[in-house]
Amino acid sequence: xxxxxxxxxxxxxxxxxxxxxxxxxxxxxxxxxxxxxxxxxxxxxxxxxxxxxxxxxxxxxxxxxxxxxxxxxxxxxxxxxxxxxxxxxxxxxxxxxxxxxxxxxxxxxxx
Amino acid sequence: xxxxxxxxxxxxxxxxxxxxxxxxxxxxxxxxxxxxxxxxxxxxxxxxxxxxxxxxxxxxxxxxxxxxxxxxxxxxxxxxxxxxxxxxxxxxxxxxxxxxxxxxxxxxxxxxxxxxx
Numbered sequence: 578x579x580x581x582x583x584x585x586x587x588x589x590x591x592x593x594x595x596x597x598x599x600x601x602x603x604x605x606x607x608x609x610x611x612x613x614x615x616x617x618x619x620x621x622x623x624x625x626x627x628x629x630x631x632x633x634x635x636x637x638x639x640x641x642x643x644x645x646x647x648x649x650x651x652x653x654x655x656x657x658x659x660x661x662x663x664x665x666x667x668x669x670x671x672x673x674x675x676x677x678x679x680x681x682x683x684x685x686x687x688x
Numbered sequence: 689x690x691x692x693x694x695x696x697x698x699x700x701x702x703x704x705x706x707x708x709x710x711x712x713x714x715x716x717x718x719x720x721x722x723x724x725x726x727x728x729x730x731x732x733x734x735x736x737x738x739x740x741x742x743x744x745x746x747x748x749x750x751x752x753x754x755x756x757x758x759x760x761x762x763x764x765x766x767x768x769x770x771x772x773x774x775x776x777x778x779x780x781x782x783x784x785x786x787x788x789x790x791x792x793x794x795x796x797x798x799x800x801x802x803x804x805x
Contacts, residue, residue, distance in 0.1 A: 608791050619694070619781050619796035620732075627791070665731060671791050674720055680731045 582680060583666060589685040596653040598682040600666035601646075607671045609642055609649050614663045614681075623651075623664075656686045691715055692784050694797025701772055702805055709767045709800045711782030717762035718784035722794065723755075726779045735780075738765040772804040 583600050590596055600609070608627045612620040626633045626642045626649070633640045639652040653660055663683045667676040691714040701707050711721055719740050724732040736757050737745040744757035754776075756768040765784075769776055779801055783794040 610793060612794075612796075617779070617799070617801070619692075619798040620783070620794070622793035622795065625791075625793055667794075669791055674785070675722075675734065675737070676794065678731050678734075683729070 583664075583682045585682060586680070587683045587685070589687060590656060592656055592658055592686050592688050594656055596656050596660070596684055596686070598651045598664050598684070600649045600651070600679050602649075602666075602668045602677070602679075603647065604668070604677075605670070606644075606668040608669045609640075610667045610669065610676065611638075611640060611649075611651050612665045612667065614665065616662070620665065653684075656684075658686050658688050660684060661686045690786065690795045692718075692782065692795045692797045694782050694800055696800055697798060698801040698803075700803045700805060703773055704771055706768055706770045707772055707802060709769075709780055709782070709802075711765045711767070711784070711797050713763045713784045713795070716784075716786050716795075718765075718786065719762065721759060721765040721782055721784045723757060723765075723767050724781045724783070726781060726799075732781065735767075769802065772802070774804045777802055777804045 610625045611623045614620045624635045624640050626640050637654045642649045663681045665681045666679040669676045693712045695710045721738040723735045734747050735750045738757045738759040740759045740762050746752050759765040779799050781799040783796045
């Protein structure tokens, strides 16, 4: 099931620029995860942020979480052509094994 | 680590036939595996949760008799699309989790593109 909305639905930027994607959700969560999906492939886990964390970094990725606004953002700095993919957020709780998925943002990096 | 292998990556079959898709966790034991269906340019739609040694839990609207799931071991789950029809054509993806709870990441297979003619 889906509870998240991601915006923008699609984003096209020049290589080297930063890309920011947002995710909003509706219910209480214990963690929020971001995944990347290259066209026609499975998803790859990027980063997990817990509800008691506000910001997390992994390489060129920066994720923020605002539980009061029920929203998260994923920032990719110094984008590369290889970052072209769809990005999905998913929320989870410690008591439930399922994740709830956002609709995804399609990111295109123009060389 | 945490590699999930899904096979086949694509398959074309005729209406009325059945197709089996395998999902294997190669280097970890997966008590729970998930099967998703993804329509073009859309998000993942959870079809069912596969639990090792027990019956799968299907999401509302997913036909149990059409999408047979078997999770016979801690490293293998299969999805069989029975009596396939063109409307079953889609991208099917499996995922597995090392932990039991929703606070650990999912590891995905590369998906299976099913085309029913």
